Structure formats: structure tokens, C-alpha cells
Amino acid sequence: MRRAHVSRPVVAAYAVGGILAGILIAVPTRWIDADDLRTWAPVASSIIAAFALALSAYTYATSARRARQLQTYDAWMNWNDGTRSARRQISEKYPVMSANNAKILANSTLAPVLDSDAADDAHTIGTYLTGLERIATGWKSGIYDLDELDRLAATIIIRTEQRHSAYIRAVRVARRHPAAYTSLEDLADALRRRHPRLR
Secondary structure, X not given: OOOOOOOHHHHHHHHHHHHHHHHHHHHHHHHOOHHHHHHHHHHHHHHHHHHHHHHHHHHHHHHHHHHHHHXXXXXXXXXXHXXXXXXXXXXXXXXXXXXXXXXXXXXXXXXXXXXXXXXXXXXXXXXXXXXXXXXXXXXXXXXXXXXXXXXXXXXXXXXXXXXXXXXXXXXXXXXXXXXOOHHHHHHHXXXXXXXHHHO
16 A cells, blocks of 8 residues: 655645734734734634635645545455456456457356356456456545546456456346446446547
8 A cells, every 4th residue: 555645735835824824913912003013913814714715725636636546556466466367267268358258258157157267257257357357446435546547447447447448348138237347337438438448
């Protein structure tokens, strides 16, 4: 997991806030007499309070974004590291995921006894596609950050969805589940819009 850090904009904002507070405190005592201080003090307090509120909102938004980035990084690395060997195994066994292969694999999960090898392969594919679907669902619900997924994994996500498109369609038919892997498709589409060359 990457180490969290305080961003430069936050540090700068605190520095500016300190300088502003110092000016607002110093100005009345140097150039404003005691009679006017009672008028100046509420104004200064309001300005400092408004700045503090804006700074708090900015800090919260920055922290929330950073937390999403770290969660996204952890989720992606866990999936990528945990499924690498399985994805390589399937890629070597099925260099091209044809419609016929996809249909055999999807149907094998309904009657695994008839074709245990295909059922095992379908289970392997389903495991890593389901993991990617969960990441995509997390992105759609606001848990994971699209910019971070783009930076870390745009090519892998797009290629994985493309390579398994025939299998996904076959699964929807075999299981009568038209919504299977729709979040993964939506995530791949969002990344494709950012990378037209990967279409």
C-alpha cells in the first residue's frame, strides 16, 4: 500500500491562512486606534472564520479523493497480482476466445460433470472477471477513482473486457442473466473514451 502524504496545495493553504491571520491581527494594533478596534474585530473574525471554513472543505475534499485513490490502488493491485497466473493460463489455452469456445465454457458451468475441464476453465475465468466486475461496481458507486484506474490499468481492463466479450455474451444467454458483467463493460467503455486508440 502506498504511503499517504499531505499534498502541497494543503500545506500552501495552511501557510496562506497563517499569514492572513497574522495580517488581520497585526493591522488593527498598528494602524487602527482602540475606538475602531471594536468595529474591526468582528470583520476580522468573520474573514478568518470564512477562510477556515473554506480550508476545511478543501482539506476534506482532498483527503476524500486521496482515500479513494489509495483504495483503488489496493483493490487493483490485489486483483492484478492475485489473478495474473490464472489469466496467463487461460490466455495460453485459448489464444482466441471464439464464440464456440465461449459457448462451451459458459454451458459447462450448468453441467460440469459432462465436461470437467471446460468447467474448471470457466470457473477460473469467472473468478477473475467477477473480481474485475467488483472493481467496476466500486467505481460506479464512487468507492474507486477512475483517474487512478486509468493510470494503473486502462490497457489491461480494456483488453480483458474485449478478449472476453464473447464469453460474457455466452454467460448471459446460458444463465439467463442479461446484466452479467455490465459494470465491467461500463468501466471499459469509460476508459475507451479516454483512449480511442484502444478501441
